[in-house]
Amino acid sequence: MSVSNGEQEYKIHMSKQVTDKLKTLIQTSPRAKEVAASLKRINEKLKRDPWNFGEQRYHLYDARIQVRVGVVSPIAVLYGISMDIPAVYINSFKALHGA
Numbered sequence: 001m002s003v004s005n006g007e008q009e010y011k012i013h014m015s016k017q018v019t020d021k022l023k024t025l026i027q028t029s030p031r032a033k034e035v036a037a038s039l040k041r042i043n044e045k046l047k048r049d050p051w052n053f054g055e056q057r058y059h060l061y062d063a064r065i066q067v068r069v070g071v072v073s074p075i076a077v078l079y080g081i082s083m084d085i086p087a088v089y090i091n092s093f094k095a096l097h098g099a
Helices: 016-028 030-046
Strands: 011-014 055-060 065-072 075-082 087-095
Touching: 011 016, 011 030, 016 030, 016 087, 030 065, 030 075, 030 087
Parallel strands: 011 087
Antiparallel strands: 055 065, 065 075, 075 087
């Protein structure tokens, strides 16, 4: 975890299955450049301030994780934020608008 301008950077966690699906999404998209740019912005938002990106969907109270969905067109991401440590857990990505 690094610190810049006094702000904490969140560590992003993704399973191999999510990573593999993401690679397939990028490789098969007719809008690969837009998808790549979208993913870069999503990554930046999740690392810097995941609490203010997207909207809250529900809580996993026992795991102390808030689940949220965020969109940077043409990609949506479903992710959870730990309420105890600076960590983000990506559940899935979804292409929008024929991406």
